[in-house]
Amino acid sequence: MARLVAVSNRIPLGDNPSGGLVVALEDALRTSGGLWVGFSGETVEEPSDDLAFHEGAAFGRASFDLTPEDHETYYLGYSNSVLWPVCHSRADLMRIVPEYLDGYRRVNERIARLLVPHLKPDDRIWVQDYQLFPLAQELRKLGVTAPIGHFLHIPFPGPTDCATLPNPDELFTWLSHYDLVGFQAQRDLDNFAASARSLSDFAQLSEDRFRIAGRDMRAGVFPIGIDAEAFIAEAEGAREEDRMRSLTGAQIMIGVDRLDYSKGIPQRFRAFQALLDGDPSLTEQVMLLQIAPPTRESVDAYQQIREETEHLAGRINGQFATVNWTPIRFIHRPIPRHELAGLYRQARIGLVTPLADGMNLVAKEYVAAQDPADPGVLILSRFAGAAEQMPEALTVNPHDTADMAQAMRQAIDMPLEERRDRHAALLRCVLDHDVGWWSAAYLEALAQARA
């Protein structure tokens, strides 16, 4: 069996990773073995010209450092101040700075150079996410002939958003060097085809085969999953002290997200405020536990979302709190997974209400963690990739405060039988399309793309 070499921007070298990509890839590599290469998280003035290898995992791990300038231009800059906002329908937050794109190209070229000496002829290379779009082109320039696939964890922008990029044509050239590009949802594949058609030299050859700038490649939909069995075991085994005891016995609504403007946290808080405003009998009966570790803090838009959410939570708590009850508890740090599983299980409502999201693994984790005999209710944004797979959730438009408040009310009042029925269907999806299914389906398609 050919070795799997996965490359991602970030490789977790410590505990408690947050972010769908690292959680899923860790699960996938634990089962299949192989090598995972990524950024160590360290910036140094003179990074080594070889990868650093790390022991202590069921698979090989190798990392590289970045210079402060590369971190600024490649990671904070082009990746997270250009591509991220454009892919999440927030072109208004994009900052086009020429040095960003130079840094992004330079780092991808360097990663290719670091990787090549460690590749074996029959490896399969699986590149993850938007930080590394140019990597296949750079590897091909260095003579790599192995199959190279890409998986995009975030949404792919439609033609209007794509056209706001400083280099839309180059984006499609980068993608054309992959044998297979995988997307989270059908909407992303549709956006890819529509955007490539309008912005590049593009032809669709069949349902999954495309020609861009004279190169043939494939693309398909592979919705990412979680290690459902393991997560269920984690939730069932959660110790009493890992669960939160609410002093007032209030029902818990839980939100778990990186503190990102795409996650719709202010919209969620406003809907909760509208719920409390509309029904004084809910005082001390329900609380919102929001766990949101900050990320990408040196980017302005992330500082703003932190200020906005803290301010809003303070205002809502000031408006409604009693001596015994704080309506919103807002926690800004990562939580160990077993503790998280226990909190999901205890929460009567899971709030997954992003304004845009590739998949959203929290939706799947919440479902897996429930007690099937007395499950909670998932409220899910129609803009999460997960909504295509999980129609039995209460689907909401996160921009519509009244719609979300109404869904919260419906979830609070939902009879046990309906909760069980909805949960059973959702759990089936989470079990059938788990992370093992995702990586196997993708890697099988990559093998076929080459054949």
Ligand code: ADP
């Ligand atoms: P994204 O990839 O955009 O961060 P996902 O919802 O797909 O969004 O993935 C988030 C992952 O990170 C989930 O596995 C979730 O459990 C984990 N996570 C998010 N916040 C925390 C936190 N505070 N503590 C621990 N894990 C977290």
Ligand code: F6P
């Ligand atoms: O899934 C989207 C993603 O950007 C991943 O690529 C990344 O690992 C995760 O979110 C967390 O983001 P960051 O590594 O920038 O903190």
